[in-house]
Amino acid sequence: MSILDIWLGILEGFRVTAGITIYGLLFAIPFGLVFGVAQYLATGFVRFVVTSVIEFWRSSAVIILLFVFYYALPVIGVTLSAMTVGAMVLGLNIGGYASQAVRAGLQALDRGQKEAGQALGLSRPTILLRIELPQALVAMSPTFINHIIQLVKATSLVSLITLTDMTFRAKEISQIAYEPVPIYLSLLMAYFVACYPIALFGRWVERRVNPVREARNGI
Amino acid sequence: MHDTAHDLAVQITALQKWYGAFHVLKDISLSVSRGARIVICGPSGSGKSTLIRCLNGLENYQQGTVILGGTRLGDNARDTSLARRQTGMVFQNFNLFPHLTVLSNCTLALRRVGGMARGEAESLALHHLERVRIPEQAYKYPAQLSGGQQQRVAIARALCMNPRLMLFDEPTSALDPEMIKEVLEVMTGLAHDGMTMICVTHEMGFAREVADEVVFMDQGSIVEQAAPATFFSTPNHPRARSFLNTLLH
Numbered sequence: 001m002s003i004l005d006i007w008l009g010i011l012e013g014f015r016v017t018a019g020i021t022i023y024g025l026l027f028a029i030p031f032g033l034v035f036g037v038a039q040y041l042a043t044g045f046v047r048f049v050v051t052s053v054i055e056f057w058r059s060s061a062v063i064i065l066l067f068v069f070y071y072a073l074p075v076i077g078v079t080l081s082a083m084t085v086g087a088m089v090l091g092l093n094i095g096g097y098a099s100q101a102v103r104a105g106l107q108a109l110d111r112g113q114k115e116a117g118q119a120l121g122l123s124r125p126t127i128l129l130r131i132e133l134p135q136a137l138v139a140m141s142p143t144f145i146n147h148i149i150q151l152v153k154a155t156s157l158v159s160l161i162t163l164t165d166m167t168f169r170a171k172e173i174s175q176i177a178y179e180p181v182p183i184y185l186s187l188l189m190a191y192f193v194a195c196y197p198i199a200l201f202g203r204w205v206e207r208r209v210n211p212v213r214e215a216r217n218g219i
Numbered sequence: 220m221h222d223t224a225h226d227l228a229v230q231i232t233a234l235q236k237w238y239g240a241f242h243v244l245k246d247i248s249l250s251v252s253r254g255a256r257i258v259i260c261g262p263s264g265s266g267k268s269t270l271i272r273c274l275n276g277l278e279n280y281q282q283g284t285v286i287l288g289g290t291r292l293g294d295n296a297r298d299t300s301l302a303r304r305q306t307g308m309v310f311q312n313f314n315l316f317p318h319l320t321v322l323s324n325c326t327l328a329l330r331r332v333g334g335m336a337r338g339e340a341e342s343l344a345l346h347h348l349e350r351v352r353i354p355e356q357a358y359k360y361p362a363q364l365s366g367g368q369q370q371r372v373a374i375a376r377a378l379c380m381n382p383r384l385m386l387f388d389e390p391t392s393a394l395d396p397e398m399i400k401e402v403l404e405v406m407t408g409l410a411h412d413g414m415t416m417i418c419v420t421h422e423m424g425f426a427r428e429v430a431d432e433v434v435f436m437d438q439g440s441i442v443e444q445a446a447p448a449t450f451f452s453t454p455n456h457p458r459a460r461s462f463l464n465t466l467l468h
Contacts, residue, residue, distance in 0.1 A: 120332065120376070131316055135316075
């Protein structure tokens, strides 16, 4: 089996890998934002509930969650497609991590930022949306890029719930051709090729969204 | 509108505040007339900043009353927002919004609280930036400005909301000596325009020149309250005397 055949074989799984990543982000981004902000603002019982939900998704083993949602839920009559289970479990797991980045970013802001907003008479939502979140998200952008890369790599687990992603294809090919070394090396490179542009994109975003730091460097 | 209560910008009566077991403000009473310039000084930890932060709801208090512009403030959201509409505050660390340009720092509240259109808000902001003499910095970010310029932007930002009372919380304490002057000049200009001001500051030259009254606080109490001439030449209380001595040496 030539290297080209191996690559073309793995490439057939790229659509699923990319699909799970993008579909997963649709879970991760809203979950991370909403729950991170909620944990920052909430007190008492509400905070306890928010924290519990985050901890469930953050502290559970992803692979077990995949099995539970894919194989166990149908027993009680809930059947989700493998794609949905994969995207939801991976997305909410990464979203749990991201929520902590959001909360940390908000908590790290100088207290004076909120107070200046309050002294000007701005409402709490306006302070959050116009003053706190823009600064926190910029500060957190390297961490978010980290999480997206982690999500791409974590998608390899969906091969265990029947999805034909790059990892699943590599396993198939190696069973047919029995050339595990070049095949898994190619798979390794395939994930790198998928992730590295995201890292580059992250650096570009950082430069774009940080006019203040750029301005300071410019002086 | 003719009784004397309405000539008072602020009336604080028997204000008490605790942080847990720590008694920060002990039975503070203070009246400030419209147009008055009050300087509050005292050693650090004496409760000066806490006192002025009680006036715009950045701190709550357990006992006593605050009457602002004729309205008694309760501990509720409506009264707090009323207090904040009437007061402008300048902080020791400027607290400009670093992700917004100077102009946007000034227009944010005009647009979000005042509901003003962008063009109108920007021309008003530019007017106040001219008043603090930095209209040319309008499109820069705070990090590109010197400390003195940043503090002047912070003053302009507060003025944009057309406050009836300006609160200054050690506005020059974070500044290098050469920048203190430019900020004090702006504040002096405001005083001459008739703005009611309460300034927590250690700038005794400013107090002497601008203040109607100097309030000296120590350990949560107002220890001495006098016209600057009296306060600086013949301070009554021994703690005021020793405070002035440490400032002069």
